Amino acid sequence: MKKIGVVGAGTMGIGISQCLAQVGLEVILVDISDEILNRSKREIIKNIRYSALFNKGEQIESVDTVIERITFTTDYHLLSDIDFLVENVTEKYEIKKSVYELIDPICPKNCVFAINTSCISITKLASSTKRQDRVIGMHFMNPVQMKPVIEAIRGFHTSDETINVAKKFLATMGKQMILVNDLPGFVSNRLSHLLMNEAAFVIQDQVAQPQDVDNIFKECFNHAMGPLETADLIGLDTIVDSLDVLYESYQDSKYRVCPLLRKMVDAGHCGRKSGRGFYDY
Numbered sequence: 001m002k003k004i005g006v007v008g009a010g011t012m013g014i015g016i017s018q019c020l021a022q023v024g025l026e027v028i029l030v031d032i033s034d035e036i037l038n039r040s041k042r043e044i045i046k047n048i049r050y051s052a053l054f055n056k057g058e059q060i061e062s063v064d065t066v067i068e069r070i071t072f073t074t075d076y077h078l079l080s081d082i083d084f085l086v087e088n089v090t091e092k093y094e095i096k097k098s099v100y101e102l103i104d105p106i107c108p109k110n111c112v113f114a115i116n117t118s119c120i121s122i123t124k125l126a127s128s129t130k131r132q133d134r135v136i137g138m139h140f141m142n143p144v145q146m147k148p149v150i151e152a153i154r155g156f157h158t159s160d161e162t163i164n165v166a167k168k169f170l171a172t173m174g175k176q177m178i179l180v181n182d183l184p185g186f187v188s189n190r191l192s193h194l195l196m197n198e199a200a201f202v203i204q205d206q207v208a209q210p211q212d213v214d215n216i217f218k219e220c221f222n223h224a225m226g227p228l229e230t231a232d233l234i235g236l237d238t239i240v241d242s243l244d245v246l247y248e249s250y251q252d253s254k255y256r257v258c259p260l261l262r263k264m265v266d267a268g269h270c271g272r273k274s275g276r277g278f279y280d281y
């Protein structure tokens with residue numbers, strides 16, 4: 001594998017593109033506007049500088065060398081000769097579906113599509129393509145640069161060969177997968193989104209302040225992060241979209257979105273990426 005397509009230059013697309021470029025792969029990073037792409041380029045440059053600080057003593061390539069491997073573009077046709085694709089667009093079924101309908105005829109027929117989604121069914125999205133056996137779920141963890149394991153999802157038609165190709169792709173990034181079957185939310189988010197949503201209800205009900213909620217998880221349960229700071233890191237808009245998918249998929253009221261969460265998103269307080277969520281950044 002030499003050339004990787006990454007669609008969506010938000011929180012996840014930024015991290016994935018950086019990791020790929022840092023292991024020497026060529027990246028075609030596609031999003032819908034130059035403004036978004038310019039912001040993602042600035043973010044990647046900042047993150048490469050941080051990674052140089054964290055990896056003191058290691059031979060680190062210059063920022064220019066790494067960033068030159070990434071083509072920032074709004075032109076999907078540059079995906080015509082890629083070897084592997086990771087899609088990270090907004091967590092809304094209709095948006096992702098329209099992307100797959102667009103790129104399926106452009107990308108090489110044997111190219112594997114990895115869907116990075118929090119909750120949406122891999123089988124359902126794969127059906128928007130003519131390569132259902134070559135579609136796999138790849139739920140990367142955030143921040144991508146720091147998480148060595150991903151949750152991979154076998155769709156109804158995903159072939160064993162596709163799983164092997166995906167394993168090799170991840171190995172080039174220094175990552176491994178835990179493979180699960182396909183039902184919305186898979187394992188990680190079917191469980192974790194219930195926790196983050198209920199933590200938002202705790203704030204709405206004025207039971208405690210965000211710091212106290214998070215500290216109980218960190219200091220009493222030894223979690224590395226509390227549920228509200230995790231929600232801010234993921235993006236409250238992505239959490240709301242994901243809970244909507246879970247609610248719609250299971251028709252189960254336990255996944256109804258906390259009204260406070262939705263109100264924060266409506267107000268533009270989406271967590272770290274917008275500078276304000278349960279905390280200020």
Ligand SMILES: NC(=O)c1ccc[n+]([C@@H]2O[C@H](COP(=O)([O-])OP(=O)(O)OC[C@H]3O[C@@H](n4cnc5c(N)ncnc54)[C@H](O)[C@@H]3O)[C@@H](O)[C@H]2O)c1
Pocket residue numbers: 007008009010011012013030031032036087088089090091092095099116117118119139140141142233234235238242273
């Ligand atoms: N944020 C997380 O912690 C996290 C973790 C794992 C998986 N995910 C999943 O990864 C995906 C991306 O999440 P994110 O947090 O990066 O979201 P984000 O909102 O930060 O970024 C989404 C990007 O997709 C772009 N986009 C929208 N429509 C597009 C189109 N038609 N073509 C190209 N680009 C388009 C947007 O402009 C935006 O830049 C979602 O499905 C999400 O559920 C997120």
